[in-house]
Each structure stands twice: as structure tokens, then as C-alpha cells.
Amino acid sequence: MIYELTLFCITLICFLGIYNLLLYILPVRNMYYDDIERAEAYVFSRCAFDHVFVGSGLIGHIDPRISGKSFNLYFPYYGSCTGVQVIALSNKIPKVLFVETNFICKGTNEQVIANLFSTRYLRIKKVLPLILRKNNPLKLIKQVLRAFKLENGFNSTVKSNTAQVEIEVLIELFNRTPDLQKLRSDIACLKKNVDILSEKGCKVIFLEIPIDPILSNARLFQVQYAELKKTFREKPYRWIPDHKGHYFQTEDGLHLTSDSLQVFKAHLHTEINKLDIQTTSY
Known part of the structure; x- marks a missing residue:
């Protein structure tokens, strides 16, 4: 019994060591991440x-x-903060x-910040990538299965017939008077971090993603835009600049x-090329 247990422990340690080494040498790419994993x-x-x-x-x-050294650090249900x-x-x-400005009002996902920057594990995570949530072996297996399904056409896209109903719900939601004190607090926190990055040589550029004009004229977005511009x-x-x-x-x-997406991406790349930054194609 002791022999079998010892053998199991040695095997497990060897597996984890090899797995950690592989992750360190060949980091996993193109995964479907949640907020913490991203x-x-x-x-x-x-x-x-x-x-x-x-x-x-x-x-x-x-x-x-826009280049091979770009990263899309997006957080659904939250945003740029x-x-x-x-x-x-x-x-x-x-x-x-x-910095996309559409949902600054959502503030910061404190769970992501707390999980990521816990001083207890931060240094360990840098040398042991196997303990990162994104590198969980079970997750990797799920990703392989998902990729297999997509490659073989097993995914089915179901289009909703309730788009108009959804827009009406959003209109009602976004026309509510926002909590101005919270919004200003979120913007102040954003400005503090933006200024920290600017002082370290980072060029910060703001942009707004076009949405349905009915929604963009809703009270929440109008108040938010005015506060951001201020x-x-x-x-x-x-x-x-907006695409006029x-x-x-x-x-x-x-x-x-999909069609509007391509138009906006072309507009975005055109405007980025006008800026004083260098981009390298893939």
C-alpha cells in the first residue's frame, strides 16, 4: 500500500512538473477565456x-x-475600468x-482584481503557470472538444426573433437616471489609472463603439458621454472620431x-493609421 501511494505521488509530481514546463515553454493560445482567465x-x-x-x-x-503584438482585454458585463x-x-x-467608453458606468470587476493580484500567490503564479485558472487541464480538454465540434460543424446558431423586444427592454433600462455619484467615482478611478499609464509613456486613446441610435440617445449614455468629455x-x-x-x-x-462590423473595423483601422503610432501587420 505504501509502495503504491509513493509511486502515485511520484507520478503525479512528474506529471505536474512536465505539464508546468510545457506551459512555460509553449503557452496555450487562442482559448475561450472568462474574465479572470483573460x-x-x-x-x-x-x-x-x-x-x-x-x-x-x-x-x-x-x-x-491591429498587429501581432495586440491584445483584446475585454470584460463582458463590465468594461474598460x-x-x-x-x-x-x-x-x-x-x-x-x-479605451472603449460605452460601459464605463459598469465600474470595476473587483473579483477579478482580488483574484489576480493577491500578494499571497502573485509571485508563485509567475513561475508555476499550471496553477493559473486558465491552464486547468480539464479546461484544456474542454477546449479540444469544443474546437472539434466547431471544426466538424456541430455548433448550431440560433437567431432570436425577439430582437425588437430586447431593444425595448434596453431602452427602458438605459433611460433610467444613472447614479451620478457612482458614475463620477468610476470615471475618477479610471482617470487615476489612465494618468498613471500616461506618465509611464503609454499613449491612451478613447473610442466609442456604435450602437443603435435609439439607445445611444438614452439618458444613461448621454450623461455618461458628457461626464467623460468633461x-x-x-x-x-x-x-x-465617430464614423459620420x-x-x-x-x-x-x-x-x-456582420456588415456593419466590417465597416466599423475599416473605419477604426483608418483612424488608427492616422495616429502617430506604428503598427505591424500579422
Whole structure:
């Protein structure tokens, strides 16, 4: 019994050692991450990223990476406040940071921050990638199965017939008077982190993802936009200008249709090329 237990322990230690070494040499890429895993992928990557996009699920939907050293650090149901704080705390500063402004009002995902920057495990995570949540062996198996299903066409896309109903619900939700004190607190926290990054040489550029005009005119977004413009004026802060003269269509009021998505990505890349930054194609 003791022999079998000893053999099992030795085998387990060898497996974990080899697995950790493989992760260190060949980090896993192109995974489907949740918020904590995506933040881990950025913070503990050994790659230095030149261009980073932060935002909500809207920027994740677009995936606007512009070079081989870009990272899309998006947080569905939250937004840029979380991404900017992750970057500031990690001290892993990109050359250029693009900040999506649509859902600043969602504030910061404190669970991500607490999980990621716990001083108790932070240093250990840097040398033992196997303990990162994104590198859980069971998750890797699920990813292989998911990739197999996608490759063989087993995924089925079900389109909702209730888009109009969803937009009406969103109109009612976004027309509520926002908590101005909380909004200003979130923007103040964002500004503090943005200024930290700017002082370290990072160029910070703001952009807004187009949504249904009915929603963009809702009270929440109007108040939020006014507060953001008051805090982050054109100088010294920089903004990607709106795409004038084009009506963007959405699937549900928030997420662009495939055609509008391509139009906006082309507009975004055109405006980025006008900026004083260097990009390298894939």
C-alpha cells in the first residue's frame, strides 16, 4: 500500500512538473477565456504587447487587434475600468492603449482584481503557470472538444426573433437616471489609472463603439458621454472620431451586424493609421 501511494505521488509530481514546463515553454493560445482567465492571459504572458484594447463585450465582439503584438482585454458585463486597472496594477504597460467608453458606468470587476493580484500567490503564479485558472487541464480538454465540434460543424446558431423586444427592454433600462455619484467615482478611478499609464509613456486613446441610435440617445449614455468629455478633454487626451454618414445596424441594439462590423473595423483601422503610432501587420 505504501509502495503504491509513493509511486502515485511520484507520478503525479512528474506529471505536474512536465505539464508546468510545457506551459512555460509553449503557452496555450487562442482559448475561450472568462474574465479572470483573460486577465491572467494578459498579466502572465511573457509577450510585451504594443497595442491593447480594453472595454466591454462590445470590443470583444469586434476584436480589433491591429498587429501581432495586440491584445483584446475585454470584460463582458463590465468594461474598460476593469481592463485599465488590471494593466496599471500589473505594471505591464503597452505602447498604446485603446479605451472603449460605452460601459464605463459598469465600474470595476473587483473579483477579478482580488483574484489576480493577491500578494499571497502573485509571485508563485509567475513561475508555476499550471496553477493559473486558465491552464486547468480539464479546461484544456474542454477546449479540444469544443474546437472539434466547431471544426466538424456541430455548433448550431440560433437567431432570436425577439430582437425588437430586447431593444425595448434596453431602452427602458438605459433611460433610467444613472447614479451620478457612482458614475463620477468610476470615471475618477479610471482617470487615476489612465494618468498613471500616461506618465509611464503609454499613449491612451478613447473610442466609442456604435450602437443603435435609439439607445445611444438614452439618458444613461448621454450623461455618461458628457461626464467623460468633461474629464477627458480632447487635449491632452485623444479620441477616435465617430464614423459620420453611416448608419450602423445591430443584431440586438448593442452588437453590430456582420456588415456593419466590417465597416466599423475599416473605419477604426483608418483612424488608427492616422495616429502617430506604428503598427505591424500579422
